[in-house]
Amino acid sequence: MGRNKTGGLAGVIAGRTDICTVGKEGAGLTYRGYDIYDLADNACFEEVAHLLHHDHLPNAGELAAYRDKLKSLRALPSVLRQALESIPTDTHPMDVLRTGCSVLGNLEPETDFAQQRDAADRLLAAFPSMLLYWHRFHADGRRIETSTDDDSVAGHFLHLLHDAPPSELHRRTLDTSLILYAEHEFNASTFTARVIAATLSDFHSAIAGAIGALRGPLHGGANEAAMELIERFDSPEAAETGVREMLARKELIMGFGHRVYTRVDPRNSVNKRMSRRLAEEVGDERLYPVSETIERIMWEEKRLFANADFYSASVYHFMGIPTYLFTPIFVCSRITGWSAHVFEQRADNKLIRPGAEYTGPGLKAWVPLAERG
Numbered sequence: 455m456g457r458n459k460t461g462g463l464a465g466v467i468a469g470r471t472d473i474c475t476v477g478k479e480g481a482g483l484t485y486r487g488y489d490i491y492d493l494a495d496n497a498c499f500e501e502v503a504h505l506l507h508h509d510h511l512p513n514a515g516e517l518a519a520y521r522d523k524l525k526s527l528r529a530l531p532s533v534l535r536q537a538l539e540s541i542p543t544d545t546h547p548m549d550v551l552r553t554g555c556s557v558l559g560n561l562e563p564e565t566d567f568a569q570q571r572d573a574a575d576r577l578l579a580a581f582p583s584m585l586l587y588w589h590r591f592h593a594d595g596r597r598i599e600t601s602t603d604d605d606s607v608a609g610h611f612l613h614l615l616h617d618a619p620p621s622e623l624h625r626r627t628l629d630t631s632l633i634l635y636a637e638h639e640f641n642a643s644t645f646t647a648r649v650i651a652a653t654l655s656d657f658h659s660a661i662a663g664a665i666g667a668l669r670g671p672l673h674g675g676a677n678e679a680a681m682e683l684i685e686r687f688d689s690p691e692a693a694e695t696g697v698r699e700m701l702a703r704k705e706l707i708m709g710f711g712h713r714v715y716t717r718v719d720p721r722n723s724v725n726k727r728m729s730r731r732l733a734e735e736v737g738d739e740r741l742y743p744v745s746e747t748i749e750r751i752m753w754e755e756k757r758l759f760a761n762a763d764f765y766s767a768s769v770y771h772f773m774g775i776p777t778y779l780f781t782p783i784f785v786c787s788r789i790t791g792w793s794a795h796v797f798e799q800r801a802d803n804k805l806i807r808p809g810a811e812y813t814g815p816g817l818k819a820w821v822p823l824a825e826r827g
């Protein structure tokens with residue numbers, strides 16, 4: 455995959471950022487200068503959110519205050535709860551979050567950019583509540599209480615999903631996953647948020663647009679598609695045959711390849727380690743070996759590596775998270791990166807409006823309606 459990519463703005467420098475580096479020398483990832491491995495091993499997600507939003511790692515007092523603030527923002531207004539209840543059961547939860555974001559933008563509008571940090575924290579705290587309120591209402595017929603005492607976004611999410619606080623292993627695993635997904639420079643959804651922010655639109659519009667971009671299977675939606683692929687095979691042998699056949703038919707294998715990384719996605723080794731650990735915990739003898747086989751075939755056949763979405767699929771699955779909630783978890787994390795980019799765009803704004811190479815017809819003579827065949 456060393457060839458130069460063309461189309462889709464590949465390789466185009468579309469702006470400047472202080473927030474993140476992706477794929478320096480084909481491999482690395484940093485958030486505000488910190489290596490992703492240091493953050494994944496040592497930080498908690500709230501520290502990373504603070505780092506992205508405030509440009510520095512919090513000290514102990516700042517972190518405690520930030521956790522308390524997020525905890526205090528988990529409750530949902532009754533109008534929003536009613537809106538979530540009226541969204542059909544078979545709606546994709548990404549659409550639920552897009553709508554929930556818009557409804558909150560109506561109820562608690564950002565009327566001045568001075569409110570942007572509060573709007574960002576509110577969405578960070580409320581996205582898991584919205585998602586799981588809707589999920590539990592439609593899946594179990596329960597109107598759950600979305601305020602919990604959990605200190606972390608990860609603990610809050612798993613608590614609301616399973617009706618009980620999670621084990622430390624599961625809480626830390628989801629926490630790490632949220633760190634890995636938090637930020638990724640000018641990816642499609644972040645760029646969408648910046649384009650919207652650059653028109654001087656409001657915060658919720660920028661985030662609703664970003665959710666729409668993240669939903670697609672070439673972006674965040676890949677983790678759900680990867681799970682569906684992995685579950686299709688009942689053994690590594692079946693996966694080997696099946697994936698080779700898919701490649702022969704030139705089908706895309708979701709969870710592989712990347713626009714910017716050329717050799718490896720640094721997030722993959724962390725996800726793979728967590729997947730192996732959880733596979734041991736649940737006594738899995740199928741999904742993890744199938745995943746490893748798909749990863750090997752993709753490298754042998756296409757020199758394509760697993761991206762962040764491939765092993766995160768089985769990580770979530772092993773924690774009892776339904777597949778249709780996978781991409782929404784990405785939202786619950788990436789809201790931090792999107793917010794940081796909206797702040798950055800607004801701080802030095804210029805309308806984003808590129809040009810296009812015209813490939814249509816030359817000037818034509820006008821034909822009145824009555825004379826058209």
Ligand SMILES: CC(C)(COP(=O)(O)OP(=O)(O)OC[C@H]1O[C@@H](n2cnc3c(N)ncnc32)[C@H](O)[C@@H]1OP(=O)(O)O)[C@@H](O)C(=O)NCCC(=O)NCCS
Pocket residue numbers: 459462671672673674676705706707708709710711712713714756758761762763
């Ligand atoms: C991420 C992705 C959109 C990047 O696309 P891109 O930068 O435009 O890369 P290209 O589409 O130019 O890929 C180059 C070649 O590799 C192939 N390829 C790339 N990803 C592939 C995949 N996951 N499965 C099979 N083939 C793949 C392409 O078909 C293309 O082949 P060609 O040269 O014969 O036409 C692409 O790799 C993809 O669709 N991956 C699957 C979706 C996914 O996992 N998305 C999450 C990204 S984090």
